Structure formats: structure tokens, C-alpha cells
Amino acid sequence: xxxxxxxxxxxxxxxxxxxxxxxxxxxxxxxxxxxxxxxxxxxxxxxxxxxxxxxxxxxxxxxxxxxxxxxxxxxxxxxxxxxxxxxxxxxxxxxxxxxxxxxxxxxxxxxxxxxxxxxxxxxxxxxxxxxxxxxxxxxxxxxxxxxxxxxxxxxxxxxxxxxxxxxxxxxxxxxxxxxxxxxxxxxxxxxxxxxxxxxxxxxxxxxxxxxxxxxxxxxxxxxxxxxxxxxxxxxxxxxxxxxxxxxxx
Numbered sequence: 001x002x003x004x005x006x007x008x009x010x011x012x013x014x015x016x017x018x019x020x021x022x023x024x025x026x027x028x029x030x031x032x033x034x035x036x037x038x039x040x041x042x043x044x045x046x047x048x049x050x051x052x053x054x055x056x057x058x059x060x061x062x063x064x065x066x067x068x069x070x071x072x073x074x075x076x077x078x079x080x081x082x083x084x085x086x087x088x089x090x091x092x093x094x095x096x097x098x099x100x101x102x103x104x105x106x107x108x109x110x111x112x113x114x115x116x117x118x119x120x121x122x123x124x125x126x127x128x129x130x131x132x133x134x135x136x137x138x139x140x141x142x143x144x145x146x147x148x149x150x151x152x153x154x155x156x157x158x159x160x161x162x163x164x165x166x167x168x169x170x171x172x173x174x175x176x177x178x179x180x181x182x183x184x185x186x187x188x189x190x191x192x193x194x195x196x197x198x199x200x201x202x203x204x205x206x207x208x209x210x211x212x213x214x215x216x217x218x219x220x221x222x223x224x225x226x227x228x229x230x231x232x233x234x235x236x237x238x239x240x241x242x243x244x245x246x247x248x249x
Contacts, residue, residue, distance in 0.1 A: 011054035020055050024063035027053075032072055032083055039085040043073065068211060074241045076209035084241060088151060091246045094189045096221075097177065098144055098152070107146040113174050114141040114207075118160060118167055128222060128233040129159050136160035138167045140174065143207055146242075150208045153237040163231060176232070185225050188232065194220040195245055200237070210239045217245055 012023040031037045044052065049060045064081050067073035074084045088105050090096075102109035119139050126133040137157050144152040156176060158166045169179035180188060197215045205212045219236040238245070 010052070020053075021059045021062040021066070024049070024053055024055070024060060025066050028063065028067055029070075029072060037083045039083050041083045042079075043081045043083065045080060068214070068241075071241065075211045077206055077211070079209060085149070087242060087244050088146060089246045090238065090243050091248050092190065092193050093248055095187075096190055098154075099175075102144075102146045102151070105146065110145045111174065112143045112145070114143060116140050116167070116170055116174070121157075125157060125233065128220075128230075129157060130230050131159050131162070138163075138170065140170055140176070142174065149242060151238065151242050153204055153207055154234055155236075156232055156234045158232055159230070162229070180231060185231050188223045188225050190221060191224045191228075191230075192220075192222040193247075197240070200239075204237055208237070208239045210241060215240050217243065219245065 012020050012027070014020065015023070028037070028043070037043070043049070043064075046057045046060050046064070050057045053060065064073060064075065068075050068081075072084055073081050075081050088101075088107075090101055098111070099109040117139055119137055121129065121131055121133060121135045121137045123133045125137065126135060129135075129137065131137070136159075138160050140156040140158075142154050142156070143150055144154065158170075160166060163180070163183045163185070165183045166179060169182040170176075172182070173179055196218045198218060200208065200210065200212055200214075200216045202212065204216060208216070210216075217236075217238045217240060219234075219238070221232075221234045221236070222230060223232040223234070225231050
């Protein structure tokens with residue numbers, strides 16, 4: 001990135017009581033507050049900022065870490081640092097659908113299928129789906145995007161015997177609502193949602209393009225048809241710098 005004539009290229013000077021990294025953080029914060037740096041805009045690299053401010057990269061890294069903790073900057077593994085966008089409210093309702101959620105925020109939803117296969121249900125999964133341990137279950141794992149930002153890493157489990165043909169339906173269309181309709185489930189509702197928080201694994205951090213020292217929200221959901229029969233158990237992993245979960249009546 002060309003940072004010539006940029007406001008972040010003026011060297012910082014040592015001042016009594018104000019550390020260099022703090023001066024850099026203040027400079028970036030002022031640019032964001034003034035609108036000189038737009039939400040989603042990529043910041044210059046650490047090397048470019050180091051040269052512009054006349055400091056070493058460790059000092060720049062400390063400033064970026066502080067800005068990240070304050071929620072002003074997000075750091076994506078392998079991509080760099082970006083001005084943080086508004087956090088997306090994920091409203092948990094009776095009919096929660098990924099595409100509808102993203103479009104409510106005037107963004108384009110998309111998804112990447114990471115795996116789609118049949119597995120044997122271990123005891124806890126079997127209990128969540130109300131099937132016998134060892135029963136055949138279809139697993140769909142997806143990475144969901146709002147525009148080009150990853151906002152959710154989800155795993156969806158379906159009882160293969162109860163929903164005969166669900167694997168083939170998901171292969172034809174990874175859109176869950178359409179696939180369930182193909183096997184006779186016209187609609188489904190959220191019966192239960194459990195939310196916890198933890199730090200991401202390295203794989204989760206890489207896929208969600210986030211720092212490992214920022215927590216993720218983890219959900220466990222049970223969805224049922226109109227007769228109350230369980231049709232899906234799902235787990236979700238959402239980056240707190242971009243998503244907050246809201247429960248609505």
C-alpha cells in the first residue's frame with residue numbers, strides 16, 4: 001500500500017509521560033474518529049507504519065494490539081489490520097436464518113462448504129438429536145460471510161434416518177431451508193439456544209480471520225418441525241469483534 005502523504009507517515013517524538021506506542025495509537029484513533037480512515041479500510045503494514053512513524057515494528061505492534069483490544073481495529077491473520085466495522089446483531093428468534101440476518105444489515109450473504117458427509121453419532125450428539133448413539137447423522141460444516149468478511153463457522157447435524165435423503169438434498173443445495181423442504185420439512189423453528197464464550201482454536205482463528213486473544217461466541221441450537229420433532233442440531237462459532245448475539249421475545 002502506498003502511504004505517501006498519509007497522516008500516519010509523520011514521525012512520533014519522545015514526550016514526557018507519553019509512550020511512543022500510545023502516541024501511535026492516539027494518531028490512528030484520531031484518524032478513525034475524524035473519518036479519515038473508513039470502516040473496513042486496511043491500514044498500512046507494520047513495516048510501512050514503522051517507517052512512517054520512525055519507530056521499530058514492536059512499538060507499532062503494541063499500538064495495534066491496544067487498538068484491537070479497544071475494538072477500533074481488527075487484526076486478520078495473514079491479511080493485516082483493518083478499521084473495525086460495526087458489530088452485527090445476530091437476533092435469536094423462532095425463525096433464525098443466516099441469509100435473512102445478513103441482509104438485515106445491508107450486506108450480501110454467502111457461504112463456503114467445508115465438509116459434507118455422513119458420520120456416526122457419538123452419545124452427546126445423539127442425545128441432542130434424540131437418536132440412538134451410533135446412528136447415522138449428516139454433518140454440514142460451513143463458513144458464512146457478510147460481504148467478504150467471515151462472520152460464522154457453523155456445524156449442522158441432521159438425523160439421516162428421520163430425514164431420508166437429506167445428504168443428497170444438501171449436495172444439490174447447501175441452503176438448509178431448501179434441503180429440508182426437499183425431504184418434507186416445510187418449515188422449522190428454534191426450540192433452544194445455548195450460548196457460551198471462549199478463546200478460538202488456531203483453526204477457528206484462521207478461518208474467521210481473527211486474533212486468538214479475542215473470544216468467540218459459541219452457540220448450540222436445536223431446531224424442530226411444527227410437530228416438535230428435532231430436525232437439526234447446530235453449533236456456531238462467531239467472532240466477537242464482528243458479531244453480538246441478541247435474544248428477542
